[in-house]
Amino acid sequence: MNKINGFINNIIQQDIKKKIITKLRTRFPPEPNGYLHIGHIKSMHLNFILAEYYKGCCKLRFDDTNPKKEKNKFVTSIKKDILWMGFNLNKNITFTSEYFEIIYQYAIELIKKKLAYVDQLNKIQIKQYRGTLKQPGKNSPYRNQTIEESLNLFKKMKKGFFSEGQACLRAKINMKASSILMRDPVLYRIIHKEHHKTKNSWLIYPTYDFAHCISDSIEGITHSLCTLEFKENKKLYEWILDNISVVHYPKQYEYARLKLEYTVLSKRKLTILVKNKIVSGWNDPRMPTISGLKKKGYTPESLKKFCNKIGVSKQDSLIELHSLESCIRNELNKQSMRTMAIIDPILVIIENMNEKKYENISVLNHPKMPNMGIRNIVFSKEIYIDKSDFKEYADEKYKGLTLKNTVRLRYAYTIKVKDIKYDKKGNIKKILCTYDNTTLHTYKNQKKKIGIIHWISKNDAIPAYFYFYSPLFTIKNPEIEKNFLNFINLHSKIKKKGFVNKETLINFNNYPFQFERIGYFFIDKKYTNKIVFHQTVSLKNKR
Template sequence: MLNNKINKNFILKIIDKDLKNKKYKKIHTRFPPEPNGFLHIGHAKSIYLNFEIAKIYNGKCNLRFDDTNPLNEKKKYVTSIKKNIKWMGYKWNKKSFYSSKYFKKLNKYAIYLIKKKVAYIDQLSKKEIKEYRGTLIKKGKNSPYRNRSTKENLKLFKEMKNGKFKDGEICLRAKINMKSSNITMRDPVLYRVKHSFHYKTKNKWCIYPTYDFSHCISDFIEGITHSLCSLEFLNNKELYKWILKKINAKNYPKQYEFSRLNLEYTILSKRKLKTLVKKKIVQGWNDPRMPTLSGLKKRGYTPSSIKNFCKKIGISKKNNLIELSLLEHCIRNDLNSNAPRFMAIINPIKVIIINMKKNYNKKIIVQNHPKNKNMGTHKIYFNKIIYIDKSDFKEKFNSKYRRLALNKEVRLRYSYVIKAKKIKKDNQGNIIKIFCTYDKNTLGKNPSNRKIKGVIHWISKKKSITAKFQLFKPIFTIPNPENKKKFLKYINFKSITIKNGFIEKCLLKNKFKNFQFEREGYFIIDKKQSKINKMLTFNKTISLKEKKFK
């Protein structure tokens, strides 16, 4: 029944058992985001789980927007969410669904609960409701409005709907048990007044159901079989069942909880991410340093790398902090197989070949990928003036240094062996030029009479163009900023570095999206920044080797 697309976990075992016992004919899951922000890597785990389960069992997966809070929800978030899910490679069942489409039905169910005497209109303030609810060690107490008559409750609920009350003046609560050990069951709010414009229903409603009330009923209306959510909703499970039982729902879905994703050096709270955007600590929801899917895409992450990451972390009931290096391993592994190799100089210094004629221009054909000939080839040119990286030259040589140094040799990648003869410095003592000779008998081979240890990358000045490179570090300085109330205290204000350098000119005609710049890392073109900077701008996706963070 299972394939190898997803690790076998406790949820799949439950589904296997349900199908074996013929509890369901078809499996039906859903991904239910609230459109109040962009999707992030934590949502990717839920997307992967719900859509892959639908694939595995030949079932269905709905995309439903739980849009019951008009204050924070916007159409632009709906658009971005749909775009992200399509980018991940998933298709939802039929059209997309919205909790707001069920407002009429939800309103009728609320009236039904009032008539059933298990819901009442409360006029305590928000602060008073919190005080009456109690704490984990202190039991709650009944609202003075709890025993209103059904007639009065129906009248007040109708007046709520008709806009007679202001925000926060009145609400509809479930009548359950104010002494319950589960605080969620202490007469939770089902409906509240919000005189706000809703991106979908406009100004048609001024009362809105809470998430707890709408979510379970929406699952029931859509025929969801397994309602999968993160562990933070564990205490809501009892309320989920209570509501569905009280509205006489038959064959209603069951809720199952799994651990949410917690990632090192990252926050995944949409509220906190929104703070980063509002305070302009980042350039927007799709900033390459953000853990949003849009940000990861802009940084060069691929759908397959994110899916592989979700597969590797698995599904369990235990919360833990996932190492950032695992996510980086997944993208590095993907790009190693699929990204073509080019050369770029990020910290350039000029090299002049003094024993070469001015017009000498040697064309060299190199593979785009050393292990994949189908990716084709491109041309590089060796001539009198080239650029190398500043870090690849030292004035004074030591035995551990395997790059270019005065009176020492090094091999240029795909090209010749060169030897540094002299240097030129500016008034501040900085090296600005290196004068070298080249051994014309070493193209593609080592000299027979000596051993050349180092290999460095380079670019011809004639066949290069200027480019900008955006290099990134984690946006937080500590491994677990999510646990800190004052999380802004741990912002890494040096999380982005911009370098000016050169790339191979032939790259302009290339149609690849991701690139490996040899010895530098994996990069992707930032189209928006390229327009702003009026030159090609690259975002660094990841280094070639795993880095340790401090």
């Protein structure tokens, strides 16, 4: 069973040892306003694995307190992604909206204790009154209204007597507090929008800060784990729980959020990429979403290994992209069937071979795993090679086919150029070659090292499309850029049309592919009228 090492695990061990807790309870609380991304995977992995290791419980709680952004389709996608990652949900699925009535009653309790009031300043005025880091805030003119006035106004808010932005409920803390967050934060706001679960039952909605700690308490969460940007919010988290009559008091602990090179993980920015059609959708293979990574060919195991690799700490750091890529590369290297594909085809005719003759050559599906079996590749008079493997003239370092170079066709014979045929535009139409029929199994004994290129028999070739991906951004840390769209990589997706072996599709349908000398690819099975491959990762780190 996996175990999470680090300071959070040490805290849990101590709490169990001191009998502060008898059963660990964690929660994973995504807001259903977008698809889960790799940053969520770190949080998901942490909460679910800890609960599993200590035989506790992890709740999937949908933080659905803003009906303007939340949709049922996101609820569905989040459940699907969590199950795909291999975490068992059982019946541990809740919604913050299930607690709206309880949260509302706690708000009433704060008003009755003179710790909350209804404010009728607008958003701009509230911001002005709040002050700055250097300048303290000042009290709202509504701050000292009576309990009865605030209760009456709060009930009117609930019944729809106010329009959006006309009134809100604020905590009465300290407008001169050093923390701006503690300067009478908003607890409830008016939103006239149908909720995906409660429909039109409510016209007022609690803020995340107010609802989150109460939901943690209701669910008996022992360790509320969140990222460092919520460290300041901990003050409000504890203030709310200290001032309402909760039975259970959870504790919040913070850790560093995931930051990945050449990637944005802000859901707001990811939404912009989708809405502006910079990507084809939330499941675009260039997106850091779980559905995007899945479409690209990543596996749950590789993503979990990545989480274990980067660990959990309090120190923010920008994780190198090759750290993620190495996890899937190592996994695919062990389980991928080897085969050949031609990305930019050029026709080669072997003139000294009989047109009717063809030869089956048996090769291992994996060079280091004989148990994966063998496959037959067809060698015939007409074959395709890749354009990158031919140059008419090149220096001595070039190991591909040239007018002077002899090369070996992988697993087959050596060939050399006899002639080149061009079309009317001067482009190479086909290459005429001859082969040495005595060289089939002589590559281990040959004295002179020559280049080895891949190929496919024309008779055995099936057309296919190949998508190659590189980072969506040109700079390492686009997340910190205000105008992050200025750094979009215009060449992050390249489409090629080429060929794969017929037998590849027949025998390897349920396996990931390693196209030799090219990379690891994942077949997109949603297409029925064409064959499409997405490159998961290159054979070697190129950054």
